Amino acid sequence: MRSWIVAAAIVPLFLAACGARDEDEETPAAANYSPPTVTSRLDFGSEIERRFHDNDVNRDDKITPDELPERLRPMIARGDKNGDGALSAEEWGNLLLDWFDRNDLNKDRTLTSEERETYRAQQRARRAAAAPDGSAR
Helix, strand or coil: CCHHHHHHHHHHHHHHHHCCCCCHHCCHHHHHCCCCCCHHHHHHHHEEEEEHHCCCCCCCCCCCCHHHHHHCCCHHHHCCCCCCCCCCHHHHHHHHHHHHHHHCCCCCCCCHHHHHHHHHHHHHHHHHCCCCCCCCC
């Protein structure tokens, strides 16, 4: 009798583990799935110094345009408060925390993937509205 009870408990678990795969697992959308993320401002802040040193290729304690990919070079003009054409660690930190705060739409000091996507969509819409021909860049 006891063996039947054990079998009755184990068989469903075994079948569930070996069961048919979900059909969605094979679709391209499922293959490109990226799980949602949540980052606190504190965690983000702790990454700022590491990111600074990753980008400061020549280790001169400032980030110059030639040390950034082309798409990130406009960051220099936005964050360079002392006008030396480069970002110090402090300027870099202020710039990234400002980015975090702009993306944190509900101002709860955590940034979710949904907030980032919403912010990007808002920026695309603003650029499209501001473009003379109405197209987004």
